[in-house]
Amino acid sequence: MPETVIKVEGLSKRYRYGVIGHGTLYKDLQSWWARLRGREDPNIKFTSDVGPGLEGEWFWALQNISFGVQQGEVLGIIGRNGAGKSTLLKILSRVTTPTKGVAKVRGRIASLLEIGTGFHPELTGRENVYLNGAILGMTKAETKSKFDEIVEFSGLERFIDTPVKRYSSGMYVRLAFAVAAHLEPEILLVDEVLAVGDVEFQKKCLGKMDAVARGGRTILFVSHNMSAIRSLCRRTILIDKGKLLMDSSTDQTVAHYLDQNLLEGAIASSEQIESRMEGQINRSNPSVRFRRIALLDENSVPKNSFDSDEDIIVSITFECLRSVQNLHILVNVVDENNFPILSTQNVDDPTITTNFYQLSQGVYDALCILPGNTFGGRRFFLTVCLVNLKTEHVTVKKILEFEVKFQGYNNSYGGTGDVFFRPQLKWIMRPVDKRGLNIPQR
């Protein structure tokens, strides 16, 4: 049975808002002198004025968090900005202490909270590797035994004896990550480091983390990159406003997070799309890339609440990074459980010509018109796929949400129309005789 290497019990952390009182010595002496003479403390007045709001000055960055991590597990930690993810890692890495609760750790912890910590610009790459290694808890002998590996990983063999002040920011980060990646702690804390460096280097980093995990070591991985979380972690916890919201399999937690975190606007930016991309993605050399997905009305105004008689325009802006032979664009409307309701493709159009799917390099805007008087009055979600036939298949699930307000037809009572479809269809009404035969009308 794998043993538990981290056990967090009821961990809470309280911070104070705003500037923390650097009490001046003068004020403290003043208070002390006043007390000594039995007078009223001149500084107490000030604080009692603030009295009622004092409680509001504090906020809980973490509240009663409990979880355990097994040896060799790669635990994903997700949540919005400011949810408390980094605070949690900071407590575990001993940078700060908890206000309540206990965290127990077995084995040595090293963190990649901020890589390149302690790099000195005047020192050479070589000297910084040793210094940084030592700051991260390695002995000189350990760093020495890993030195060649570190340099090779960073790809900076030629510059290793150059002062790092002459490095580009990319080189700097690569060297810093290389040191951190070759630490040999039993537990590694990783926070957002993958946001830096070029694509190739990011791939290397993910690979390294995977290898570290395979080596039986434990990783806690904080990221906003859902595809990285999905590929590395089997279990993921979701933190929201300092509370542990979910602790489950990565698929479930990520799905929950994405649903909860649905975009409120009618426009999804490329970063938002990126975080939801799934499928067969060629990250290092993509042929197509999403720029923007938006919901528009007939006047091209972005919105996500439509009357049922309005046309809904799905605008997909994408870039072909090279010429593409057979590009299919799919727009699916799904319900909250991801159940598909409607699907349409660019190549369905009856007026189709090759310029619908054979595209040269450039930026395109594909518009798909969902006609009015189609949907019922409820919430829908939009899933979009770009398929470069036989090479890439990128799906962006539930990227936007929209609401349809059923307007009723012909001023008659139509109910709320809480169904998927409520189209205005052709109806026929005619009288029949007892045998069911038509009575010809005059």
Added chain:
Amino acid sequence: MDGAQKEQEQWDLILRPRTGWFDLHLQDLWRYRDLISLFIKRDFVTFYKQTVLGPLWYIIQPVLITVVFTVVFKKIAGISTDGIQGYLFYLSGVVLWNYFANCLNETSHTFVKNAGIFGKVYFPRFTVPVSTVIINLVKFGIQLILFVGFYIYFVARGSQVRPTLLILFLPVLIFQMAVLSLGAGILISSLTTKYRDLTFVMTFAIQLWMYASSVVIPASKVPERFLYFYMMNPMASVIEMFRYSVFGVGVVNPIFTCISWVITLVVFFGGVVLFSRIEKSFMDTV
């Protein structure tokens, strides 16, 4: 139950809200000894790389101060130097005082200066002031050699000063200065996280402290009834002992030595306790 108990014993690290006053984690310091040596190397290398005149300044500064002191205090004010050559007398005080003041000044900025790095990575914070005290030995060594040069020159010119056996305890004196400056430095460093205005006080407090430390006025000129009080300043005792060991003249007394050591250790342990307390909550207040 048995398994649960066993599990409890095996935790390597338990992170709790508030630990006791004496939870110092000094064993961590030993584990991070390589870090201390690398900090020393870093400071040495960066210093060496940056300034051309660097090491020369270490020589110019004490010489200039010694000349000024000799002119002002000996020639103009006519203050006694215990019958020792003015230059030798002041230089001995200045060299020792420089080491102490540099260490104190630098260690007292430990938290404020390193806030960035402390906020990102854990390593025993104590490594920073400890390495500061050690790297300053290099400067001190250079200045001590300068002093030895002066000493030999004046002896050759017929000065009557002669070293005593107490000189064998020179390493102990240096050690005491290191411990005292480290203790006082981290004490002040811890206090400055709360009282920022202490930083300004520090600059002139060190100046004033110098005049009460036998650098300029020998303890032999302090009135008898104030002598015990005066010697409660450990630096006064250290400088007097140093002068006695190299010149054979000075106010040295086992009781004074004991007093100075007691105060040194009190300051040191006070500093260590406060420092290790502050280092845990420091990141939330800075």
